[in-house]
């Protein structure tokens with residue numbers, strides 16, 4: 128991928144027999160349990176994470192899955208043959224509804240709702256272009272599904288290498304520092320947190336193995352909870368209002384507001 132950090136590094140450096148240390152899957156785009164009934168909205172290549180969820184439920188769980196899959200035209204449908212096989216094998220637990228833009232134009236919330244109006248739904252997942260995901264969210268919210276049961280997955284290209292400079296001391300106003308108490312991996316540590324510095328940088332500089340991935344506020348791999356005090360996020364493109372109400376925040380984007388902050392990764 129042109130300009131890609133991981134893909135270019137792999138092409139230039141990876142050799143047969145090499146051992147690589149990789150991060151585990153991160154983020155929050157996963158069903159609470161595989162016994163629930165899911166409604167999935169996929170737009171184009173947004174099918175990729177949804178196909179994994181769909182297969183997990185069908186093979187390892189007992190829930191029903193309704194997939195609403197929107198594409199430009201018939202030739203654009205990725206995994207069409209695999210979905211047909213899964214449908215034949217798992218009917219009636221799996222139903223797949225296709226929407227082709229070439230025949231029906233772009234779907235709005237009312238159209239999406241009509242497609243899945245009677246589908247059993249304890250959770251909903253959507254991945255695709257932003258307007259499509261927002262229409263899907265409106266459709267399911269109008270149907271009465273609570274907002275915290277509707278999950279959106281955004282694909283974005285990173286603007287830089289998220290691991291560059293990860294071990295350097297964080298920038299910030301060292302004359303004004305907050306005190307942060309961090310509970311991570313069963314241990315509690317107290318650290319100085321310079322005003323303006325991002326929490327993730329502070330943790331890395333202290334040698335703590337805090338989870339992270341994009342470093343740009345889009346993946347939620349660095350999600351943790353503010354237990355006391357207050358922080359501000361420089362950017363946030365993944366947490367919803369109800370997440371913030373519960374104290375969740377992104378360590379890669381958090382700077383201190385109060386002099387004392389307590390953070391938990393538990």
Ligand code: FES
Nearest residue numbers: 340342344347379
């Ligand atoms: S590391 Fe991705 S949002 Fe913080």
